[in-house]
Amino acid sequence: xxxxxxxxxxxxxxxxxxxxxxxxxxxxxxxxxxxxxxxxxxxxxxxxxxxxxxxxxxxxxxxxxxxxxxxxxxxxxxxxxxxxxxxxxxxxxxxxxxxxxxxxxxxxxxxxxxxxxxxxxxxxxxxxxxxxxxxxxxxxxxxxxxxxxxxxxxxxxxxxxxxxxxxxxxxxxxxxxxxxxxxx
Numbered sequence: 431x432x433x434x435x436x437x438x439x440x441x442x443x444x445x446x447x448x449x450x451x452x453x454x455x456x457x458x459x460x461x462x463x464x465x466x467x468x469x470x471x472x473x474x475x476x477x478x479x480x481x482x483x484x485x486x487x488x489x490x491x492x493x494x495x496x497x498x499x500x501x502x503x504x505x506x507x508x509x510x511x512x513x514x515x516x517x518x519x520x521x522x523x524x525x526x527x528x529x530x531x532x533x534x535x536x537x538x539x540x541x542x543x544x545x546x547x548x549x550x551x552x553x554x555x556x557x558x559x560x561x562x563x564x565x566x567x568x569x570x571x572x573x574x575x576x577x578x579x580x581x582x583x584x585x586x587x588x589x590x591x592x593x594x595x596x597x598x599x600x601x602x603x604x605x606x607x608x609x610x611x612x613x614x
Contacts, residue, residue, distance in 0.1 A: 441479045442511050459510025481503060513570065533548065554567065
């Protein structure tokens with residue numbers, strides 16, 4: 431049995447979970463509401479403030495979906511209770527970011543500024559303290575969407591290995607390469 435899939439998901443107080451006939455799971459909590467459509471073969475049971483996910487057979491497809499849907503539901507429960515947060519750091523001379531409403535305006539060394547429209551589920555803020563690199567802080571209750579948007583922003587200017595310039599996650603370490611060797 432799947433090591434991830436067989437674990438139960440604890441449901442904190444204030445969180446309600448509903449499973450419809452079409453196998454759509456709705457999780458409501460203090461921060462909002464998330465929905466996920468599950469495969470028709472996967473069964474979800476709720477008892478004693480815990481969610482259990484089961485599969486009908488040991489086929490490879492069912493085994494893969496078992497762990498996947500357990501992880502997705504656990505992320506949904508965490509999202510509606512505490513939420514998720516990603517921090518991006520802009521390393522480079524003249525790199526800046528400003529947030530206005532649901533748009534991020536970034537100067538990343540190109541001839542023009544890059545403007546990204548954010549989905550309504552994501553809240554963003556930008557900080558620029560003296561002596562530190564500018565930071566973009568993204569918060570959301572949907573972990574999948576948050577990671578996708580953060581990866582899109584990072585992909586605009588990935589950190590390069592020689593000087594380390596670019597957009598990186600605050601927890602990311604960039605492996606640096608040596609430059610040209612000195613002359614003989």
